[in-house]
Each structure stands twice: as structure tokens, then as C-alpha cells.
Amino acid sequence: MIQVTIIGSGNVARHLISAFSQSSFVEIKQVFARQTETLSHLIPSEKITNNFAQIQESDLYIISVTDQAIESVSAQIPFENKLVVHTSGTVSIDNLSSRNRKGVFYPLQTFSKDKKVNFKEIPVCLEAQNEEDYLVLESVAKSISDKPFNISSEQRKALHVAAVFSCNFVNHLYRIGSEICTENNIPFEILYPLIEETADKIKFLSPEEAQTGPAKRNDTTTINAHLNFLQDNTQKEIYKLLTKSIIDNGKKL
Numbered sequence: 001m002i003q004v005t006i007i008g009s010g011n012v013a014r015h016l017i018s019a020f021s022q023s024s025f026v027e028i029k030q031v032f033a034r035q036t037e038t039l040s041h042l043i044p045s046e047k048i049t050n051n052f053a054q055i056q057e058s059d060l061y062i063i064s065v066t067d068q069a070i071e072s073v074s075a076q077i078p079f080e081n082k083l084v085v086h087t088s089g090t091v092s093i094d095n096l097s098s099r100n101r102k103g104v105f106y107p108l109q110t111f112s113k114d115k116k117v118n119f120k121e122i123p124v125c126l127e128a129q130n131e132e133d134y135l136v137l138e139s140v141a142k143s144i145s146d147k148p149f150n151i152s153s154e155q156r157k158a159l160h161v162a163a164v165f166s167c168n169f170v171n172h173l174y175r176i177g178s179e180i181c182t183e184n185n186i187p188f189e190i191l192y193p194l195i196e197e198t199a200d201k202i203k204f205l206s207p208e209e210a211q212t213g214p215a216k217r218n219d220t221t222t223i224n225a226h227l228n229f230l231q232d233n234t235q236k237e238i239y240k241l242l243t244k245s246i247i248d249n250g251k252k253l
């Protein structure tokens, strides 16, 4: 059994607490939360502290706070030569305080507090400064996920950009689609099967093979009709830019 302390009480920290609570390999030693009451439904209150000086010894400290606070939080852990990791997709391993051994435990998923996830299916991107620490992180990751990956800080930077395109931007496009539906008295849920099939089929076809639509067909009549339909300038610009990117990509093949 390994003792893990989690620092943070946001989206990721809560999902980690839930996942580790079901693992027989990990004991959650303690959780640090600035507002202790926000976690009382997840973990006994005697295990929650809001005082860095009261953080107890543990085998592993997982810092899951806002990216900008990782460096200062890591400097407040009152121990030396312990294994301390963060959960960020963008922050370098070097941002952690050098008083402790550094690592990364980045779960590649979009987390919202109130939306359940199946942690077993979530890739966990791991990085450590030596083999022994890596093996500790791998065993902790394997206790909650079937998908641990060895990913360097450089690779993680690239992966995070890929994730922004594949998740955050796509979600924003859903929002535009939803607005267009609402403005025209169409329920957005009519698009759910299309959205699900689009996401599902890239497991079987490459994104190039899976692409359909007027830009892929270079159908300028439909493209111009859509541009005439759109009233919002930002939506028009997004439509033009994505259409150009799809057409240019087709020319490269």
C-alpha cells in the first residue's frame, strides 16, 4: 500500500480522491484544501487540512491546483526529498520546487466536478526524474487507470496543444452549433447522434478518411450559402478558416 496526499479541491483533485478511494493499493493520507468544507462529502474531515504546516509525511504528494499556483504550492510542502508531482498538461516538471523529487501525473481527460468519469479508461501521462520514482508513479496510476503513458515535458506540451484542438475547440464549435439551433427553434439534441458518430469513427478511420462535408467536397455553392446564412462575423471567420484548412489539407494529399 502507498500513501498519497492530494493538494487541491478542484475538478481534478475531486476525481482523483474518488478514484483513489476505490483503490486497494492507495491510501489517501490527507488532502489539502483552502476551503476544507468543499470536500467533506468525499473524505473524512480529519483527513482534510488547510494549513501547509500540518501536512503529514506521505509517500507521494499530488499537487492539483491552478497552473499558476503549482510552483508556490510546491515550495510550501514542509518536507525534503519526497516525491512531489503535479497534474498539469502545460506546466514543466522544472516548475516544481527542487527541495523534493519531481514528477508529473497528468490525467488526459476533461474533468468537471459534477460529471462522473470512468478513470480506468483515462490515459495518465507520467514523468519522473529517475526510474524508481517512475515505477512508483506507474503503480499508482495503474491502481486507478488501465492506461499509464511515459510522456516527457516536451511531449506533454505538444499533447496539450493537440488536446485543445481535439476537445476545447470542438466543444466551442458545439456551442456555436447549439446557438444556431436555439435561434432557429431546433432542439440541440437532434445533433447528438451526429456528434457521437463523428467522435466514434476516428477510432476506425484516420481523421482525413473520416472527413466529410462541403469543404471536403470543395462545394463552393454550399459554402457560399452557409456564409450568407451566418450573421455573426466571428462565426463567419471561423467557418472560413476551418473551410480553408480542410480544402488546403485536401490539396496536400
Ligand SMILES: NC(=O)c1ccc[n+]([C@@H]2O[C@H](COP(=O)([O-])OP(=O)(O)OC[C@H]3O[C@@H](n4cnc5c(N)ncnc54)[C@H](OP(=O)(O)O)[C@@H]3O)[C@@H](O)[C@H]2O)c1
Pocket (backbone or CB within 6 Å): 008, 009, 010, 011, 012, 013, 033, 034, 035, 064, 065, 066, 067, 069, 072, 073, 087, 088, 089, 090, 106, 107, 108, 109, 110, 111, 112
Ligand atoms: N479540468 C480539467 O479538465 C483538467 C484536466 C487535466 C489536468 N488539469 C490540470 O489539473 C490542475 C487542476 O485543475 P482543475 O481543473 O482541477 O482546477 P480548478 O477546478 O480550477 O481547481 C483549482 C484548485 O487550485 C486551488 N488553488 C488555486 N490557487 C491556489 C493557491 N495559491 N494555493 C492553494 N490552492 C490553490 C483552488 O483552491 P480554491 O478552490 O480555494 O480557490 C482549487 O482547489 C491544473 O494544473 C490543470 O491544468 C485539469
